Amino acid sequence: MTTATTPHAGPVAATADLLRVATAGSVDDGKSTLIGRLLYDSKQVLVDQLEQVQEASVRRHGAGAVDLSLLTDGLRAEREQGITIDVAYRYFTTGDRSFILADTPGHVQYTRNMVTGASTADLVIVLVDARQGVIEQTRRHTFIASLLGIRHVTFAVNKMDLVDWDEERFRAIEAETTRIAAQLGIPDIHVIPISALEGTNVVDRGDVPGWYPEDADHPTLLRHLQTVQVASDRNLTDVRFPVQWVIRPGGAVGRDGVRAADADLHDYRGYAGQVAGGVLRPGDEVQVLPSGVRTRIARIETFDGDLDEATAPMSVTVHLQDDVDVSRGDVLVGAGDDAAALCRREFEADVCWMSDRPLRPGQRLLLKHTTTTTVAKVDAVLDRLDLHTLDRVAPDAAGGLELNDIGRIRLRVKRPLVADPYDVDRTTGAFILVDEGTNDTVAGGMIR
């Protein structure tokens, strides 16, 4: 959005932006403590919340220590078991940047929850226990982050106090994590030594030894989160606008009927949706897929006035020059794009299976992709990821995928999808699978 067309320029929001972060790490790596520390030291924990945590800490651990992990484990069952079961979302702000933090559980049986938390993240923090070094979970979580197209991975090497801030130890972990991330093609990697329990190098620097000198290349964890650049991650090349809702106040049918006074809206027809990729501008030629009809963008409308341009993730209403047939599920794409390549009836995808009932070849499921829901058939399960070795191996004995398995499948869909590979566009490359019998969301998928 250009400054000229920005409808509001409030004093705070004009500069603040939003970073979506997910945490990952093994169960005892201290994730909840780290998040508690981030919230606490950045002064985001308010008095009454802290009092509750202090009371609960005393009940659980006796007088003395404040258990910051109790700030985040919210459900009865989680407090009972002392573990994180489900994704929790936390919010904190440092003035010029605000954070949505998806706190995901570390247990291997909650792989699906890590996938859920990471699906919307710009950056993933992978916790590593300095004593343990790189373990299977580190590899697994880094792999899942790369699978989900996360371009920024920060390894927080925790519990450095328990290894006396041993530089050798840190360097070994740094080398290993960097090697893994590079192998996976993650473009932006940082390795930061911390002690979440003592609060060293998380928000405040504290007593960090001289081998991690105080300069721009050796930030605290929070400083890194505040300065990492993610705006360029968005797909600004390929115009993708899935039509979500047709606004037709003058339409004879539907619940969107015209108000009596608004007779001039009789011919109004706007296509509402959220931009998934590219830059939309009035006058640009576009194609409506899957039909392939070509027209031009006449206006980009919002409640606050028209815009000169729209990019992801803006929700806008597009008007087209010609009176063409467009409905929910259609996608506006660039005039020069290869329609045949974009409309897919068959494709391969990596899926994370999230249901107790296994995925089997031949299975029929509902597939939701952008604003289209259609029937899909699993033609084949091509492979399965061995979450221990990270090798792609043959499907299980029955030829399918079990709960928390990640594997590549081949799908056929009834209505063609206007889709990109996930690596090109995280919105038009993603889908969920729904069990028609139970209505449960049983998988998240990424088109390859």
Added chain:
Amino acid sequence: MSDATADVTTAVQGPAVAGLSKLRALESEAIHVMREVAAELERPALLFSGGKDSIVLLRLAEKAFRPGRFPFPLVHVDTGHNFDEVLDFRDRRAAELGERLIVARVQDTIDAGRVADGYDPARPGSSRNQQQTQTLLDCIEEHRFDACFGGARRDEERARAKERIFSFRDDFGGWDPKNQRPELWNLYNGRLRSGENVRVFPISNWTELDVWQYIAEERLVLPSIYFAHEREVVRRNGMLYAVSPYLRPHEGETVETLSVRYRTVGDLTITGAVESTASTLEDVVAEIAATRVTERGETRADDRVSEAAMEDRKVQGYF
């Protein structure tokens, strides 16, 4: 992926790279959620209490659906113990928008014998807070609503932090925190089993400060009780309660006239005021930015009952 993105960063220059501000990103997400519900569910409703969060929802609905009408009515569950200023505001706002308002009265539920009145003027601390749940569930059933928009936010409370944007409720309106559908990307699964409905929280990812900043940026009109005004109050359990026909001072309590405002709008019998002289939106934003106590902790007695009070009520069908 690396190659594709490398092209992107070099190919595009200028303002498009700058990205959205936080509030506009949250706004865009909320509009997307509302349009998904309108498109995929049959009979949605928007719960409008006259409070600041639902006032924000109304603005978001305007942004999502204008110049068309809202594809849903507004619904208010009225305990009968609400602030007059808020009820006036509610009716005026619905009329201005030209949208349908359905008021479900807890008193009607009580009169029909479906619940006992939880409020007893003689019993200190009593309220109709629990009874709201039954009235809401009855209203959902009567109008066959399959989706209800609510203005709840995840920053409000620990159990809320775990709740999805699409929150499924069973036949009894109950929430099962251990059996929530995964919610990936911006792909919401709105399919219902028979008897189920879904509570949808478009501003889940907003904080209290975001709401106030948005109200300030949008210059939204609020009920007067959100701004400092003189009011007769009594101090009870560390909170300031407005004296009203439903809340009389107990013996030993003194009525004080103080300059107060409200951080949340709710039933008079359980909603506390805060001492304040903030009379403009800018003043309020500054106060909220500096506060050291959460909204619910400071002003909602119903959350103080136990460590998991909110979770327990949600499991039973509360919003």
